[in-house]
Amino acid sequence: GENVEQHPSTLSVQEGDSAVIKCTYSDSASNYFPWYKQELGKRPQLIIDIRSNVGEKKDQRIAVTLNKTAKHFSLHITETQPEDSAVYFCASFGGTYKYIFGTGTRLKVLA
Amino acid sequence: DGGITQSPKYLFRKEGQNVTLSCEQNLNHDAMYWYRQDPGQGLRLIYYSQIVNDFQKGDIAEGYSVSREKKESFPLTVTSAQKNPTAFYLCASSSGGKKGSPLHFGNGTRLTVT
Numbered sequence: 020g021e022n023v024e025q026h027p028s029t030l031s032v033q034e035g036d037s038a039v040i041k042c043t044y045s046d047s048a049s050n051y052f053p054w055y056k057q058e059l060g061k062r063p064q065l066i067i068d069i070r071s072n073v074g075e076k077k078d079q080r081i082a083v084t085l086n087k088t089a090k091h092f093s094l095h096i097t098e099t100q101p102e103d104s105a106v107y108f109c110a111s112f113g114g115t116y117k118y119i120f121g122t123g124t125r126l127k128v129l130a
Numbered sequence: 131d132g133g134i135t136q137s138p139k140y141l142f143r144k145e146g147q148n149v150t151l152s153c154e155q156n157l158n159h160d161a162m163y164w165y166r167q168d169p170g171q172g173l174r175l176i177y178y179s180q181i182v183n184d185f186q187k188g189d190i191a192e193g194y195s196v197s198r199e200k201k202e203s204f205p206l207t208v209t210s211a212q213k214n215p216t217a218f219y220l221c222a223s224s225s226g227g228k229k230g231s232p233l234h235f236g237n238g239t240r241l242t243v244t
Contacts, residue, residue, distance in 0.1 A: 020189070025172075051230025062220060062235040063173070070229075108172060112230030116180055117188065118163065118222075122172040 021046040023111050025121025032099050033129050040094045040107055040124045048114030052092045054083060055108045057123075063108060067094070099128045133157040136221050136236035143215075143243050151206045151239045153221035160226030162204035163233070166190060167218045176219075179204055180226055208241065215243045 024043045032038050044052075050071040055063035069076045069083045069092065076083050082095040096103055109121040134155045143149045155162065161180050165173040175188030179198040193212025198204055204223075208215045221236045 050228075053230070053232060055233075062237050064235075065232050068230075068232060110233075116161070116226075116228075117175060117178060118224075118230070118233055119175070120165075120173040 021049075021111070021113065021115065021117070021119050023109060023119050023121040025109050025124060027124060028122065029125045029127070031127045031129060034099060034101060036099055038094075038096045038099055038103070038126055038128075040109070040126075042092050042094075042109035042111075042121050044090050044092070044111040044113075044119070046111065046113040046115070046119070047090070049090075049111040051112040052083070052085060053110050053112075053118075054094050055110065055120075057106045057108065059105075066107075096126075099126075101128050101130050104128045134221060134223055134234055134236035136219075136239050138239060139237065141239055141241045143241070145243055146210045147243075148207055148209050149215075149241065149243075151208065151219055151221075151241070153204045153206065153236060155202055155204075155223045155234075155236075157223055157225075157234060158201070159223035159234070160201070161224045162198070163222045163224075164188070164194075164196065164204070164206045165220045165222065167220060167238075173220065176206065208243075215241060217241060 053068035057063040085092040106123045137152045163178045164176040177196040179185035195207045219239045222233045225231045
């Protein structure tokens with residue numbers, strides 16, 4: 020079946036440094052790739068998304084890149100701040116109308 | 131997101147009892163989803179529905195049932211057949227269709243079965 024692999028599972032960075040989280044998807048029919056941020060005990064919130072016909076998208080300190088050939092997509096957070104600390108999930112949406120999530124990355128930004 | 135309401139926030143049940151989790155949305159979304167989240171783990175799909183009166187099993191449907199009689203409602207029943215029901219349950223919705231669109235989540239229901 021379809022699956023999404025996400026790495027790393029935990030990531031610690033110093034405040035002000037960059038963080039990169041990578042995902043790989045299996046369904047070649049996938050056409051939409053959202054990223055969610057989840058704080059402890061709360062619901063996931065969409066932070067950025069990208070469609071399959073786009074290679075890169077930026078929103079202030081956050082960017083997502085997509086390599087369709089390799090079936091890879093990545094989240095880049097620059098100038099990290101303590102409030103960026105959370106669990107981040109990637110997901111893919113494709114031909115089966117399902118959103119398949121990665122297993123999450125716990126990001127810790129050290130002040 | 132005020133558009134999706136899950137109730138209750140916390141639910142306690144005895145083993146062997148069925149329990150129904152409520153999910154209502156006023157976003158006029160066609161598609162609705164149920165996910166289960168266990169501590170330190172990702173989101174696993176239980177059931178999803180693209181349209182009223184139709185739904186499909188996700189990756190972990192065993193021990194669960196759903197209905198989609200109204201566009202705005204997608205209740206999930208956790209039956210006594212579910213071996214490890216204690217978890218955080220998240221309902222979500224999207225506008226649906228072949229092209230993906232943002233998934234909006236409710237605040238979740240934390241179910242504890244003892």
